[in-house]
Amino acid sequence: MALPARLLLVDDEESNRDLFGRRLLRLGYQVEMAENGYQALEMLHSRPYDLVLLDHMMPGINGLEVLRLIREKWSASVLPVIMVTAIGESANVVCTLRLGANDYVTKPVDFPIAMARIETQLQLAFADREVRRAHDFYQLALRASEEGLWDWDFVAGKLYYSGRWKCMLGLSDDEVSGSPEEWFGRIHPDDRARVSAQVQAHVEGHTTSLATEYRMRHKDGRYRWMENRGSASRDATGQVIRMAGYQSDITARKTIDPVTALPNRTWLDQELGAIAAEGRRAALLLLDLDFFDRIEESLPSGGAIGFVAAVAARLRDSLGAMPGGVTAVVVRSGEHQFGVLLRDASGPGEARQLADRLQAALRAPFLIGEEPVFVTACVGIAVSYGDEPGDHLLRGANEALRHAREPGAGRCEVFQNTMRQQDLAELRLENDLRHALERSEFVVYYQPKVDLASGRIVGFEALVRWNRPGYGLVQPNDFILTAERTGMIVPLGRYVLERACRDTAELRRSFPGVGVSVNVSGRQLAEPDLVDHVRECLDSAGLEPSALRLEITETFLVEDPEKAFGMLSRLRGMGVGLKLDDFGSGYSSLNYLQRFPFDTLKVDRSFVSHLPESHESAEIVRAVTGLARSLNMHMVAEGIETQAQAEWLRDLGCHYGQGYWFSPPVELARLRELLERWPPTPMMHPPTRPEIGDSSPSDHLPNGCPDLFDGEACCRAAKE
């Protein structure tokens, strides 16, 4: 005890007061005296005392009455009262105890006993005061704390929730009972089982404390993220008697992306859930940065983070005002993906306009360090009118995005239900494709390649077709991309190469000069054993390497230039020819022409088809021809459909041509016929088109090349 206890001694007899008072003073107590009840009450009201010694029999207001008045104001634990009664007044003793006296001593006072009782009562009072102080402090702390505290009495099965705990969920004091259900019933259904298991594990002693995160339903119907920490107290047998802890709202931490300060994917999921539950109209744009991997590689370490943050800022600044009460929020929904949620959007129109605006805003270069970085983005949009299933917006926008990305960069698509049907069709295609090889459904067609100056057929390009049951003869454009994506292109490409080598070796017995070109995809280039396989094909067919040329599209070189370079150099070293296909349709980097060991350049059909009328195409083809010449490369023009095109290209000095004007791709037997009877006689118009299946759009074309070339020479040459 820091200060001596202050006692009030109430007795009407002065001698008693003196005797008792002196004894107490000697023991170190502070003692004050009152000679009657009134004075005692007055003193009690004017300052605090730790204990009252109260004489029973007093004139005026007696001890019992004083006691009753004391207890009206102070409880027995706050102000202990010891009654001093005459011996033999046992009825009085009972009465005083009932009225709230803490104890009694009898007159004449046995001082050691009296002192012991005083001491005991004081200790009890001080202990009680400590408990009260701790309790008050706890209450104060509760009120001041940012955390919501909870205290679970396992014996009574009751849970105490602090005011802050309730406030976090938008609830007032009287809206929450002491039931555990108030807590667990509000946890998100997807989190509930996990949290219950974690609590159970702690109760059973498997974990040293409870630490968990979950979503909890706020009064407004939305879920907020909570972190919960707690621990249990146990009895001697290890049974939990109590568990207490705190809950804090971590919604901000969970839902804000630290790099861009935008709401993150968690936030978006939550919002989409709420929008679906409320049946609100909304639109979602998903915006994916094209070629992000390549951009990331080109930036110095850490640069990608700055770049993403800059893109985020630009998107946010470009939102602009939305019409008609629509609210827009930009979200970072993935590593290089952003979302824009449009609440209360009325249809796809606003979303489309916004997508245009955002795509345009990205077009200006980003300055990362000293370097300007250019980026484009594909956008997928989905709209909900309030009656779709919960995941409609996200799934729809994702599907639309996938469709936008398929053909290339910088595109935008709005989700339509037909997309789902397309996806199903794609799935079926994938399945059928997996079995097509073992069922021998692929057929290799050949399209002649003609020397434009002499008119001779000097070779042919192998082009695969698929005899798909129920679909007829399917063109490569309808399955090559899927074969690429699924990796099926590798065994398929091997098959085409084997077949082409065998057929060509066979044809060369009758037509010695001819060679074959085979298309090779990026996936095949990435196969480490491609070179070995090419060698095997040549060896087993007995074909010289110089009779084989591989056609490679530029885009494949961009993906992994180092690897492609190594592979192509080894092939070239073997004596196999290399042709850069579709030149001009992709990156058209002159760098590739110089760096990679190509010997032939094939100018893309898109330029040839506008010849000779289009001035621009003509200039491009002229430049490419000059380029090929200066790099000492052969040049092939593909997609020649008219005599005028063939003549124009020949006059320009382009070496070779391929196209429907000469012949569409045909089956082996038909190719043999063509080689034998080249050039076709007028009788053959128009049937250079194969009778079965090939659906190349050439029906309307004036087929063959009768006037342009010396037919006989051509045929002879091809046979030589």
Ligand code: C2E
């Ligand atoms: P590509 O290598 O550029 O082949 C030329 C395409 O143009 C062929 O389409 C051919 O039929 C078509 N074509 C030829 N002349 C004309 C013409 O005068 N006018 C028009 N409009 N088109 C003409 P096809 O056979 O449908 O093949 C499309 C693409 O599929 C090929 O483009 C090639 O990239 C790919 N491909 C075909 N077979 C294979 C293969 O075995 N392996 C790989 N990896 N890709 C293949």
Ligand code: MG
């Ligand atoms: Mg080709």
Ligand code: MG
């Ligand atoms: Mg091509």
